Amino acid sequence: MDYRKSWRLERLCIFIGGILAVTAALFHAALFLCAGSMVTVAGVLQSVVFCRCPACRAFLDPRGGLPNYCPDCGKPLADAKSEK
Numbered sequence: 001m002d003y004r005k006s007w008r009l010e011r012l013c014i015f016i017g018g019i020l021a022v023t024a025a026l027f028h029a030a031l032f033l034c035a036g037s038m039v040t041v042a043g044v045l046q047s048v049v050f051c052r053c054p055a056c057r058a059f060l061d062p063r064g065g066l067p068n069y070c071p072d073c074g075k076p077l078a079d080a081k082s083e084k
């Protein structure tokens, strides 16, 4: 999985986890809270594994959006992909 897919998947998991948490709060359903927590944690964990610079494998902190350049090697992320 490339870093962009990983980033999108993390955002989606956090969004779904949030919806499940709100549902749990509205209906007093602990099962929804557990499911929401698991979806959110799974999304964050996969981003730790897959949201990395394609050139140097440095972790790209997905908070606040993806950077245009790798914070470690400085290569543009769009170009770094083709230099594997």
Ligand SMILES: [Zn+2]
Binding pocket: 053, 054, 055, 056, 057, 058, 070, 071, 072, 073, 074, 075
């Ligand atoms: Zn890099």
